[in-house]
Amino acid sequence: MYSDVCLVSECEITREGLGNILKSEGFNIIGSYGAIKDLEKQDFGSEFFFVLDGIAAEGQSDAVQKLKDRFDTVPVVILSERFDFNTMLECFQAGAQGYIVRSMKALPMMTSMRLAAMGERVLPPDLVDVFEQQTFTPVLRTAEKPDEEVNRARLSPRELDVLCCLMAGYSNKVIARELTVCEATVKVHVKAILRKLNVHNRTQAAIWASSRGLSDMEMHA
Structure with missing residues (x-):
């Protein structure tokens, strides 16, 4: 060692x-x-x-x-x-x-x-939990469209925005400021995201999204 x-x-x-x-x-x-x-x-x-x-x-x-x-x-x-x-x-x-x-x-x-x-x-360590729960398909950086599995998650446009913020490592306070909403609203969105993606925490949600080709720059106007 x-x-x-x-x-x-x-x-x-x-x-x-x-x-x-x-x-x-x-x-x-x-x-x-x-x-x-x-x-x-x-x-x-x-x-x-x-x-x-x-x-x-x-x-x-x-x-x-x-x-x-x-x-x-x-x-x-x-x-x-x-x-x-x-x-x-x-x-x-x-x-x-x-x-x-x-x-x-x-x-x-x-x-x-x-x-x-x-x-x-x-x-x-959270990578293991995500792989156990989800079907994993590597996605190239050059892919222009989200994977079909992302579409099947049926995230709303605002939930996708919050997910992108989670990928960037933002706290609820920062997400609220970025999206011009209150923290309580962010918490609701995060809870919905975790449920729809079938993951346990924010890190696993970020890993899920990243492994499926989403970028933290894909914010909706």
Whole structure:
């Protein structure tokens, strides 16, 4: 098991906070950097792993690839602000060891970190629940129309808007502000979405939507 960690995040406060949590769990922080380019002249050996945080979904797989090109034997763990199914696949294809959604609580997050440090591949735990409950069909990013399964869910246009917001990781308060409705209305929509998709929580709803080709940018006017 690796105990040495190198953090990469453009936010210094995030690096400090995450570093302190990792230290409290017995990990040793051997480096903390704001960008991958800052690692060009560094040589840490091979007995450590990277944690990448604060990288937008569209740049995560490229970031993993850059690190694997430079440190090919070093495990890389992505901390993502929200879940995106296709991005997760691309990260693993680029060589990532783990893909962890940051909304996870500290204890399970550290458990996931330990698994990655032990050489295990780590995926979001809610992904398993969604696969058990739903028929899964991979959808390409280039698909222009939602999958028929999305249509069969019979979500209203406003429920689709709320679902897109859930994919973006928004809280009820933020969703209410984005859609110009009250929080109570958002709660009603979220409850209806969970029922129609046959999932247990917001994360599972986001995974369900992402795995079926929906984008968090597909908002209705």
